[in-house]
Amino acid sequence: MAETNNDAAAAGPSSAPAKDKKPITIITIGMAGAGKSTFVQRLNAHLHAKEPPSPPYILNLDPAVTYVPYEPNIDIRDTVNYQEVMKQYNLGPNGGILTALNLFTTKFDQVLDLVEQRAESVDYVILDTPGQIEIFTWSASGAIITDAIASSLPTVVAYIIDTPRTTAPATFMSNMLYACSILYKTKLPFILVFNKTDVQPHDFAIEWMDDFEEFQAALATHSGATDSEGEPTYMNSLMNSMSLVLDEFYKNLKAVGVSSATGDGFDDFLEAVEGSREEYERDYLPELLKAREQREKVLREAKDETMARVMKDLAIDREKNPAGALADRWDPDDEDEDADDEGELNIIDRSEEKGPHEYIDVTRARRHGAEDINWPRPG
Numbered sequence: 001m002a003e004t005n006n007d008a009a010a011a012g013p014s015s016a017p018a019k020d021k022k023p024i025t026i027i028t029i030g031m032a033g034a035g036k037s038t039f040v041q042r043l044n045a046h047l048h049a050k051e052p053p054s055p056p057y058i059l060n061l062d063p064a065v066t067y068v069p070y071e072p073n074i075d076i077r078d079t080v081n082y083q084e085v086m087k088q089y090n091l092g093p094n095g096g097i098l099t100a101l102n103l104f105t106t107k108f109d110q111v112l113d114l115v116e117q118r119a120e121s122v123d124y125v126i127l128d129t130p131g132q133i134e135i136f137t138w139s140a141s142g143a144i145i146t147d148a149i150a151s152s153l154p155t156v157v158a159y160i161i162d163t164p165r166t167t168a169p170a171t172f173m174s175n176m177l178y179a180c181s182i183l184y185k186t187k188l189p190f191i192l193v194f195n196k197t198d199v200q201p202h203d204f205a206i207e208w209m210d211d212f213e214e215f216q217a218a219l220a221t222h223s224g225a226t227d228s229e230g231e232p233t234y235m236n237s238l239m240n241s242m243s244l245v246l247d248e249f250y251k252n253l254k255a256v257g258v259s260s261a262t263g264d265g266f267d268d269f270l271e272a273v274e275g276s277r278e279e280y281e282r283d284y285l286p287e288l289l290k291a292r293e294q295r296e297k298v299l300r301e302a303k304d305e306t307m308a309r310v311m312k313d314l315a316i317d318r319e320k321n322p323a324g325a326l327a328d329r330w331d332p333d334d335e336d337e338d339a340d341d342e343g344e345l346n347i348i349d350r351s352e353e354k355g356p357h358e359y360i361d362v363t364r365a366r367r368h369g370a371e372d373i374n375w376p377r378p379g
């Protein structure tokens, strides 16, 4: 059953008291099948059931999904037809999703306008991203969407993890490394959401994150930890060392366990989101403003420097050759017929070169009509 999120209920002025806080954006990211869409559905239901209800504003950014278990306020599928994009651009499924997302991103200013119009009446804006994680996390459009939204509203990344599928130490580590790469790429507040806790409780993960020795112990007992001579395998030593590095990364994160199936843990998740708002305002926002100011300063300086260099060059020229400077005036009467040819780039378009059958037949060339030469034939 789709959760209803109709416009009248969502964000109506009566549904939420006047508030001074901006809404917070939750970007759900996670491996294919981790439960992102189910998570968004459950979060939507949870927020509707709150006292007072707080219906969120939901964006579906997955162009290839056939069914979403909630009713999004903005759906990428209304703007781009992914099947058509595949056909038109001759693409496979991933290229199709990526191109559809790129096309949608070109209209993202309109999306932001719509979101900003609701800023007074909603507390949460939720983004559901495409199934293939890298399409969002490693594409220009994913970065543009993330930056655009994060520079206008407090934003947090909810990294959804398929807990039952991450119980093996090596899988756990690769999932955490992926999370780490997204954290460093977006620099946004980050919540690790261990989903599907109804199937597999997430305490093992919390233990491994709190104490790297626990993780190393799990690693040592896992099959394939030692080679035939009883020495730790190369992979095992590598993971051992990496667990020390990740220890630092875990300290900057919040981790919660939820079940999108039963609704367990969603209050904890919302609490972590509130903490992330503070983190955004404390860490991200000042950096964002600083980066913006820096960018403007660099542009201003580059412009001033270029102008100064041009003026200096001009002054040197005039000093060296005062007469030249006087003569160096543009005179419209002095225009040369051939002047246009000077400085012209001679780029050759090889596709326009003549083919063998198009060469002039010199045996038929005539300098004037009366000329009649008999070209001797060889032999």
Ligand SMILES: Nc1nc2c(ncn2[C@@H]2O[C@H](COP(=O)(O)OP(=O)(O)OP(=O)(O)O)[C@@H](O)[C@H]2O)c(=O)[nH]1
Pocket (backbone or CB within 6 Å): 030, 031, 032, 033, 034, 035, 036, 037, 038, 039, 062, 129, 130, 131, 132, 195, 196, 197, 198, 199, 258, 259, 260, 261, 262
């Ligand atoms: N038991 C259990 N199953 C879940 C939970 N969350 C999601 N699932 C199941 O996991 C599968 C994938 O869920 P989706 O929500 O489609 O996952 P997704 O990450 O959006 O998937 P893609 O967008 O296709 O990558 C579905 O069969 C869900 O029913 C949960 O908390 N518990």
Ligand SMILES: [Mg+2]
Pocket (backbone or CB within 6 Å): 036, 037, 038, 062, 065, 128, 129, 130, 131
């Ligand atoms: Mg999905």
